Structures are given as C-alpha cells and as structure tokens.
Amino acid sequence: MGNFGQLMDGFAVALTAHHVMIMAVGVLLGLVVGVLPGLGAPNGVSLLLPLTFTMDPISAIILLTSMYWGALFGGSTTSILFNIPGEPSSVATTFDGYPLARQGQAVRALTLAFTSAGIGALTGVIVITLLSSWVANFAMRFGAAEYFAVYFMAFASFIGMAGGSPFKTLVSMMLGFAAATVGIDTISGESRLTFEIDELIGGISFLIAVIGLFGLGELLLTMEEGLKFEGVKAKLDMRTILRTVAEVPRYWVTLVRSALIGCWMGITPGGPTAASFMSYALGRRFSRRGRNFGKGEPEGIVAPETADHSAGSCALLPMLALGIPGSATAAVMMGGLMIWGLSPGPMLFSTRPDFVWGLIASMYMGNLIAVVLVLATVPLFAYILRAPFTVVGPMITIVCVIGAYTVANHVFDIWLALAFGIVGYVFKKLDYPLAPFVLAMVLGDKAEDAFRQAMLTSDGSPAIFFSNALVSTMMGLGILLLCLPLITVLFKGGLFGRPAAGDAEAHGRSA
C-alpha cells in the first residue's frame, strides 16, 4: 500500500491552517458560483484562474478544486428550493427535489441531496486514491502514438456516447480544435489562422472561450427565460437533519448503482451532467419505487446527486494521471496546471508527488468542508436569491467582463468573450454540446503534437497507430465508439431519428 503512505504525506501538505482556510474560501466562492444561475463551475474556475497565477501551485489547485466542490454542492440548493438548477449537472435533482420541498420537507430534501452528494464525492476520491498511480504507471509506457490514441478515444467517446446529434458534437469539437490552432505553431514556429490580425498571434485562450460560452451565453439564456425565483422556505433544524442522515443508508442499492455510474462517466469523459441524468433514468427503471419518481421520491434525489458528485471527482483522475480531463471544469483546471508550469500526466506523479497527493488529500477535506458549509449557508443563499435577476444578471456580467480582461490584460479578449457569448447562447438553444469545444481547445495542441510526432517516427505511415496491441486496442475502441451512433441508428431503424428528450438535454447542457 504505497499509495496509503503517500496519501498520508498528502494530508500533511493539505492539512495546514493556510490550506484549510483556502479550502473554506474556495468552497464558499464555489457555493456562490453554483447557486447563481448563469455562473457555472467551468466559468467560475476560469474567472478565478488568472488570480492564482501568483500563488504556489498547491494552494492554487486546492483553491480551484474546492471551488469546484462548492459549485457542485451549490447547484443542488437552488434545484431543490427554487426548482432552478444552479448548475447544468443538477437539473436532474429538480425532478424530485423540488416536489419534496413543496411537500414541506425542504430540509429533508436538502439533507438527502448533500449527504448522498458527499457519499458520491467520497467514492470518487477513493477511486482516485486507489487507481491514479496505477493508471499513471501504466501510462508511463505510452509513446506519442499511444497518446494520440488516448486522445482519439476521449474525443470519439464524446461523439459516440453523446445523446444528441453526433454531427453537432463533431462541429463543436472541431471548432474547439480550430480555435486551439490559432496563433504560433509550437513545432514550426509559423503563425497559423491569424490572418494578419496582431491580437490573434498569441492565440485564443480557452479561458476566454469558457467565460463567453458558459458565462455570458448562460446569462443570455437565463435573461430570455425571464427568471423569477419562487422559492420554498427552509428552516433548518438539527433533528430533521440528523434523522435524514440516518435514513440515507436505506437507499444503499441506489447509492452503489449511482456511484458506479458516476465513476464510470467521470473517468470516461461523459461528465457529471450526463452521469446525473443517466443515474436518474436507471433509478426510475430499476428501483422498486420507480413509479414514484418525479413526485418527490427520496431515491430520485439520491440517484442523480450521488452520480453527479462521484463523476465530478472522478473527472480529475484522467486529468491527473493521463493529462486528459473528464469534464469541462477539469479541462479548465488542466489548462491552469499547464499555465503554472506543471505538465499533467504520468510524469507528474514522480516529479511532483507532493502536489498530486496534496491535491488528493485536499479532496477528502474539501468535500467534508463543503457538506458542512453548504448546510450552514442555505438560509443565506436562499436570501440572496430573492434579489431580482435584473440586479444579479448585470453583476455577473461585470464579473465576466473583468474576468475576460484579467486573463491577459487585453481589451480584445473582452470582445472575443462577447462573441463567444453569442455563440454559446445559440449553440445551447440548438443543443450543440459545449463541453467538447472546451476539451478540444485545451487538448488541441497536445493532440496535434502527439499526432505529428507519431507520424514523424513512422515516416508518415498511419500504420503506427496499429503497430502494437495496446495502441491498436485503443484505436479500435475509438473507432467503435465513433461508429456507435451509426450502429444505434441501424438497430432502431430509420436514419436521422430523433434522440430521446432526456438524453438530448443531458448532452446539450453538459458541464
């Protein structure tokens, strides 16, 4: 159990007063981000990232991941009390959370959500603890061709497993790749796709894209819907909270099933949103109380929440061990790691064990702190949300504009963010998934480098991608995933059939 010793070292790093304080601050900021519609986890982390450039990487990543936990938890508060998901990944929580709250059991609904979320997150972190160094060791054997195969698999799984139109996923992803190629080419030093516009030579930062697509785009959507918060009042009392916590083990079947779904969807880049929808759907189909789903059934809260959080934490495993993020937020964090001068991937485990294990240890603590803080701040956020959106909206706008500027101190970036905002709005309304765009933007250069290096070693023969068992298995799986939509269509009959509504939503709003 070498991992255990390293985890203890990690705790020694994470449990300093300074870092615990950073966790609390991060969780609180995350709660704000999670509670406010229009400010999501990917966007929140992007906004905070430029402010961490001066911090040391360990403190910075603890701050950002804590914010991520806070955002995941905060999203459920609004889902349950206001029937408005603060995060795309907590959409499924509204289905049963809000009805239960309407029946006068708001505290029970909230406690159920947070406890199962905590259990989900814990499962995810345990999976990371057990598997990450094993995966990293495995990945040490990877050459350029293997890396490209892994990237290929990640992107193929987006196209193959997404519920909506695979073509829209393809377009969104390729636009991300195109955006990533703008600027100086790392291998040849030539400037590409800049069309002699000076501002583009430095490239387009993925942070700008995230702020525009997720931040301003979501704001426009929220504004259009003319949001009115009609909330359920919640008075917290200790007795109900404790009784509900004691009730949770009764749902162990749902918990285990949802945690497994979450871990799987988090490690493969399905992301928390898809995980929560899938878990809810499977819960409705397999639970004995399935027909109560949608009417305020506790299992209907437990299922999506557990999956959401285990996926959220598991999304960090491939990011750390392989350098491939499992969700949009993880992609942003990985971009951050690269900016801090760390290169995510197997080498990180041997070069910076203090960083990796400090981060993993902080995940245990961060989630614990998040559960406590989220319960403690429910009344506060319920109060904030009574402010009309005509006030909250402009405030979020200002945060986004400043955030876009602070990325590189360029005014041009703010204009770009506005443009991305319009793109994000239109794409979301038309069910184009945005997560592949961000993923492609962060991974674009690395995937291209891996491809070009592999081709250089093989003198331009694509046979290198099938040169040994490992790489051909991965490429084969990738191709299979790519063909998945085609296979489903053949089975269901009828080309261009409409996808199921739930799938399309999960897919369109993937976080």
Added chain:
Amino acid sequence: MDISRNTMEIATACATALVGGIVCYGASLNGISWNESGPQPGYFPFYIGALIIFGSAATILQTVLRRASTSDVFIDGERLRTIVAFFLPIVVMVAISAWLGLYIGMALYTFYAMRMAAGFRTATSLLTAAIVVAVNFVIFEKIFMVPLLKGPILEYFGIY
C-alpha cells in the same frame, strides 16, 4: 417576428461551414501537404476545417429531412427584444471600458442597469455603482494586485 428553429439550425450550420472554410483557407496558407520534415503546419488544421464543413453539411441535411416534423420557434419578437436590451448595454460598456477604463465602464453600466433596467431610484443606483467600483477596486488592485485597465481619466487623477 418569430424565427423558427429550422431557420436558425440552417443559419448556424451555414455559419459553422463558413468558419470551416476560413480554417481550410487559412491552413492552406501554411501548406497542407507533407515535406521531408513531416506534415506541414497547415496539415492538421486543414482536416479540422474539412471536418467542420462535413459536420455542418450533415446538420443541414438532417434539418431539411426533418423539416416536416418540427415547427419549433427558436425565438419570438418579445424575447429577442429582451435579449437585445440586455446585450446592447454590455457592448456599450465594453466600448466605454476600452476607451475610458474598466472602472468607469462598470460604474456607468451598473448605474444604467439599476436605474433603467431594474427601476431603482437614482440615489440607490448611484450608491450601488459606487459600491461595485469600490469592491472591485479593493479586490483587484489591493488584495490580488491585478491592475485593471484605468484609461485616461483615472490616469489624469494620478490613479494607475
């Protein structure tokens, strides 16, 4: 003035196809073939652009084939006005910020949003604008030491 979903689908797909075309053209400037040192810089982007065009074309085809079954509205006139009324002031704010600095931009925007859009009293709106500027100034200039764009007016008063 309603815009149907189908119209928007096709317009968006045409726009993405156009972007794909631009990407292909831009890549061709860097050379898209192979030379003795491997793929030229434009090789990878060229196929990215081609895939964008392919995906867009498939989306257009999908929309056309489905046309009869869907008559959804993408946005109606009223909602469009709401969006424009929200978005235009942001554009104005960015334009002002680029010229006079972010602090002046955000002050004017906050005042506008409070007074005109949310309908608060003038005094309340002024106070809110002042608070927003003060809070941001403390957070960015003092706590995180990240200077925001000041512009000529603040510099005239000696604030850098």
